[in-house]
Amino acid sequence: MDIRTPDQQYNPYRIFTREQWARLRDDTPMTLEPGEFERLRSMHDRLDLQEVEDIYLPLSRLLSIYVDATDRLFRAQRQFLGIRDRKVPYIIGVAGSVAAGKSTTARVLQALLARWSPRPKVDLVTTDGFLFPNAVLERQGLMQKKGFPDSYDLPMLLSFLSDIKAGRRPVRAPVYSHLVYDIVPNEWIEVDRPDILIVEGVNVLQTGRLPRDGKAVPVVSDFFDFSVYIDAEEPVLREWYVRRFLALRDTAFHDPKSYFHRYAVLSDEEATATAIAIWERTNLANLEDNILPTRPRATLILKKRADHLVETVALRRL
Template identity: 30%
Template sequence: METYTVAEAVARIGVLAQRDTTVPFLLGMVGPPGAGKSTFVEQLAAPILPMDGYHFANEHLDRLGLRSRKGAPDTFDAAGFASTLRRLRAGDTVVAPRFDRDLDASIAGSILLPGDAPLIVTEGNYLLHDQDGWGAIRPLLDEVWYLDIDDDLRRDRLIARHRRYGRSATDAARWVADVDEPNAVLIRTTRDRADAVVTAT
């Protein structure tokens, strides 16, 4: 398994983005909630497919009785995510959904992903998970990198994020402890399946 600093990872991605190919190289960036995946990929000169766009709508989570666990593996449309990745592997241009944190909802038809892009980066929590339909994802990606970060810093970031989107300090801390942390523990068990680890600060 390779180990990269953030600067080394960005340089490696720059090389991948210069590939001469007819179909995209699909690179996955995985890590627990609050690791900084979105922040990391936003600095890259490549189209980005966020896994969060495949959140089930709150109405459907209410039907399933899962809204209090939103963010767990079974609260996403893993099959829909896999379908998008298959189309990208085939060289199709796709317009994918994105997740709007202000609305707490996915917005369909938002992100243009050109089928002839040399590199497309997808980021999310469960790219290496092998249950709840997620086992279909890893075979569709050329490489998956795990973003590693200090857990105390990660939890502090999560609490701050939840507070930015309207939760009280108490509710934010409770959500991190009851929802985000069990997910983080699960995601950490997939670390050894990654092709590389990126050490963040």
């Protein structure tokens, strides 16, 4: 995987093979129990002991270095300025396409980081909760572009992250239900001064258009201290999406409350055709126009192969 364009001489990333990256684990202990893997992985992801040892334990070790360095810098700056500000949470963004495995990565990192000594408080928030309700999307003609940047209540998301970084407590985030495919009215999750916050979503590395007058235009990634992009080739992502759709057709779609209940009766051929149509109409367009262009902004890129295993790791140079 080469992050450079053909005319670039300098690669801003160091590229590691799976074997090279796995050796960086050093003596980082395995803290997950065997039974936890099933709970942490998404429906179609492959997650086992070897993947955690080879990929996520070295990443956990690297993050511990980054968090410790940030803490020391904060203390030095506080002493220099003569202030008594409280340490703010370290925020990690996890980005990538639909079906890439962002949720699995976010949950594994949360579980590993929460077991560091002395047991930091690690919270996880997905940006799904900051989507506009379906009624608003329907009114604005955005229902077919759900997950695109315009489908999110960006001011609410930015206000949430600003409050987190300011150390306010508690801060509330809306709840999203994948079953009903909508925001759950009057339900919230509270984030109360975590040591580390993981923010997962397809477009969390999205930038804004720069204003001609030079005024500040905040974007979500302004609040990140570290970011991870989950990468795979488009045909692979499409295949994963179709497999997930077929698996949901046989499970969650059978619930009468499911927004996609109408798809539960489809044959394999009909369900495959429907999944491909949805992919090409919505998810592929979002990937090409909005998600993939943000990949070079990530601190670290995990490139997966067709069997869901990470084959290369790209770490941005300091």
